[in-house]
Amino acid sequence: MNDKSAENPExxxxxxxxxxxxxxxxxxxxxxxxxxxxxxxxxxNEGPAPEPPFSETAKAAAYAEARALLADAExxxxxxxxxxxxxxxARALLAxxAASPSASASASSAALAPVTKTRFVAWxxxxxxxxxxxxxxxxxxTARLLAAVGxxxxxxxxxxxxxxxxxxxxxxxxxxxxxxxxAAAAACAAGKGSTATATAVATADQAxxxxxxxxxxxxxQKAVYVYQVALARLDGSxxxxxxxxxxxxxxxxxxxxxxxxxxxxxPPPRExxxxxxxxxxxxxxxxxxxxxxxxxxxxxxxxxxxDGETRQWAMAGLLGGARRTESWGISPGILPGLPVDPAExxxxxxxxxxxxx
Numbered sequence: 001m002n003d004k005s006a007e008n009p010e011x012x013x014x015x016x017x018x019x020x021x022x023x024x025x026x027x028x029x030x031x032x033x034x035x036x037x038x039x040x041x042x043x044x045n046e047g048p049a050p051e052p053p054f055s056e057t058a059k060a061a062a063y064a065e066a067r068a069l070l071a072d073a074e075x076x077x078x079x080x081x082x083x084x085x086x087x088x089x090a091r092a093l094l095a096x097x098a099a100s101p102s103a104s105a106s107a108s109s110a111a112l113a114p115v116t117k118t119r120f121v122a123w124x125x126x127x128x129x130x131x132x133x134x135x136x137x138x139x140x141x142t143a144r145l146l147a148a149v150g151x152x153x154x155x156x157x158x159x160x161x162x163x164x165x166x167x168x169x170x171x172x173x174x175x176x177x178x179x180x181x182x183a184a185a186a187a188c189a190a191g192k193g194s195t196a197t198a199t200a201v202a203t204a205d206q207a208x209x210x211x212x213x214x215x216x217x218x219x220x221q222k223a224v225y226v227y228q229v230a231l232a233r234l235d236g237s238x239x240x241x242x243x244x245x246x247x248x249x250x251x252x253x254x255x256x257x258x259x260x261x262x263x264x265x266x267p268p269p270r271e272x273x274x275x276x277x278x279x280x281x282x283x284x285x286x287x288x289x290x291x292x293x294x295x296x297x298x299x300x301x302x303x304x305x306x307d308g309e310t311r312q313w314a315m316a317g318l319l320g321g322a323r324r325t326e327s328w329g330i331s332p333g334i335l336p337g338l339p340v341d342p343a344e345x346x347x348x349x350x351x352x353x354x355x356x357x
Contacts, residue, residue, distance in 0.1 A: 055142040058134035062149055063093035065127045067348070069120075069153075076120035078160065085156055088334045089149050091345035117164045121157050125169035128154035132172045132315055135303065143311065144304040148335035151319050155326060155336075174319065175312035177255065188264040209310060210265040212302040213256060216317070217267045219295040220253035222274040226291045229276065233284040242288065245324055252317060259310055289328030295321050300337025 070086040115123075131150030135143045150172065157169045227246035234242050260267040277287040277294075299321060302314035322332035334340075 053139070054134075055138040058138050058146060059093055059142050062127075062131050062134070062146055063090060065130070066090035066093060066149070069124060069127060072115040072120060072123075076115045076117055078120065082156055082160065085152060085334050087348065088340075088342050088345065089152065090348055091342070092145065092335060092340055093149065094346050094348065117160070118166060121161050121164070121166055121169060124153055124160070125157040128157060128169075129172040132174065132319075135315060136311060140304040144300050144338055145335070147303045147315050147318055148300060148338040151315075151322050151336045152332070152334055154319065155322055155332065172319070174316035175309055176316040176320070177251075177313075188261065207301075207305060209302070209306040210260070210263050212298070212305040212314075213260040213263060213265065213310075214268050215298040216295075216302055216314070217253065217256045217260060219298040220249055220256055221268075221270050223249045223291055223295055224253055225274045226276060226280075227288065230280075230284045230288055233281075238285050241327065242285075245288070245292075248320070248324075252320075255313065259313065263310075285328055286330065289325055289330030292321055292325040292328060293330050293332060296325070296332060296337040297339065303337070 066086055066089045070083065070090055073083045073086055128150045131146045131153065135146035135150060138146055154169065154172060160166075161168050224246065227242055227249060231239060231242050231246065257267040277290045279290075280287040296318060299314050299318040303311055303318060306314055318337045322336040325332040325336075334342075
């Protein structure tokens, strides 16, 4: 005979565990109390949701503003090229987190006063300045995108102002001249910063401000060479413009080399000669525009990989290079310094509201 109590000596004979119906009964009683009192059982409050990163909010704001500008572009009499620029920029800025700001806008286009050419140009220039300011504080990839958007928007505002006989917009405030840092140079000389020769092309996982500065140095070295050769083929106002641009490139080269040394990097040495752009012999002026356009990617990469004053200097270089590209009759593109295939961008969702102007 098997004695169940013998298997568990700690439980006295005759005392059994809870019946199987007890637990379901307790659950049912709890359900009755919840229904009867209207109480809702929720997990404990874990505090407010964390703030989204600045880069996300800056990109979302840029998207909302581009959509708003796009909505008013036709009402202001803007040409189709302006509409195409703003639409493509909005598509480039579009992301899952960027679709919500337009819905939170406090006014719709219909509720606002009709947009005028003056107001539209001012709004476009203001948006450009805001994008460039936000680029200074954003993460690398977002910084490059915002800098490209701001650069193109400012150039578009300047083009529209000239076409409509309006005052030229004020240029965004950027650090256009590299600031020498004796402390940084002393730290490198004292061995507190590692020194490297940035002459080789770095792989993607090695890329940093040193490699980006080296690319800018190489781009400026070639630009100086091309301009020097072009001056012998140009005359009149074109020669004067080329001489002024050459002087600027010489300054940019010196500043880029100085920044490289501040980052404890020896800049690449100058080469004896460089390949001239295609069609240079027949169309030297257009070739200068092509050369200017070729430098934009290097400045865009530096915007992404640098920070602080170096990034500010790179954004000024991007804006200046885009201006010179345009001055020689070549379009700097919808997103200067950022190669993008519009066919790969997402389509825009239906739009309902715009931010207040």
